[in-house]
Amino acid sequence: EPEVTQTPSHQVTQMGQEVILRCVPISNHLYFYWYRQILGQKVEFLVSFYNNEISEKSEIFDDQFSVERPDGSNFTLKIRSTKLEDSAMYFCASKLPRGSRNEKLFFGSGTQLSVL
Amino acid sequence: DQQVKQNSPSLSVQEGRISILNCDYTNSMFDYFLWYKKYPAEGPTFLISISSIKDKNEDGRFTVFLNKSAKHLSLHIVPSQPGDSAVYFCAASAQGVASKLTFGTGTRLQVTL
Numbered sequence: 231e232p233e234v235t236q237t238p239s240h241q242v243t244q245m246g247q248e249v250i251l252r253c254v255p256i257s258n259h260l261y262f263y264w265y266r267q268i269l270g271q272k273v274e275f276l277v278s279f280y281n282n283e284i285s286e287k288s289e290i291f292d293d294q295f296s297v298e299r300p301d302g303s304n305f306t307l308k309i310r311s312t313k314l315e316d317s318a319m320y321f322c323a324s325k326l327p328r329g330s331r332n333e334k335l336f337f338g339s340g341t342q343l344s345v346l
Numbered sequence: 347d348q349q350v351k352q353n354s355p356s357l358s359v360q361e362g363r364i365s366i367l368n369c370d371y372t373n374s375m376f377d378y379f380l381w382y383k384k385y386p387a388e389g390p391t392f393l394i395s396i397s398s399i400k401d402k403n404e405d406g407r408f409t410v411f412l413n414k415s416a417k418h419l420s421l422h423i424v425p426s427q428p429g430d431s432a433v434y435f436c437a438a439s440a441q442g443v444a445s446k447l448t449f450g451t452g453t454r455l456q457v458t459l
Contacts, residue, residue: 337389
């Protein structure tokens with residue numbers, strides 16, 4: 231089965247530093263997402279991306295966050311100035327359009343971000 | 347604002363018996379529901395889904411039931427196997443361009459020998 235791939239699997243950074251989390255969604259998918267899970271809590275929606283623009287974003291996704299699809303295959307999440315509370319597992323996901331036969335969301339294995 | 351709730355944080359079931367995981371939602375705009383399974387340090391893996399036009403969907407050992415009037419869905423696993431031990435998340439989405447998923451808090455299922 232096709233996979234969403236994420237790199238790196240672990241990222242340790244100092245508070246205030248910029249980080250970029252990378253994802254390669256499944257090639258024929260059109261919708262892209264970032265979610266995160268703080269340890270012991272539920273999986274939370276951050277942002278959705280379609281047709282080269284943000285479709286929706288949550289309150290968590292403030293001005294410190296940005297997303298980009300620079301080359302048609304990669305999908306990145308940038309945190310400009312990391313805070314301690316940004317420590318979480320970040321999941322990239324992708325899917326076909328709604329109404330497609332297979333509209334389930336496929337998740338990558340995640341990037342564990344630790345902000346020290 | 348917990349739009350999707352899983353009130354049981356954990357469940358222990360003996361191998362071979364039925365596991366029933368429950369989920370409640372509050373947003374009447376939700377019309378598509380999914381169950382995901384998650385192991386530690388891995389991404390959620392899709393298990394089974396159901397559209398609001400149905401009340402039951404079955405796939406092998408997994409069956410999802412939807413009661414729209416009660417805003418309740420459940421996942422039945424029968425027979426339960428030790429490999430089913432994981433955290434199970436209920437998720438829901440509404441119509442929309444990108445139809446994001448809203449997740450519940452998860453239920454940790456342990457299947458014992």
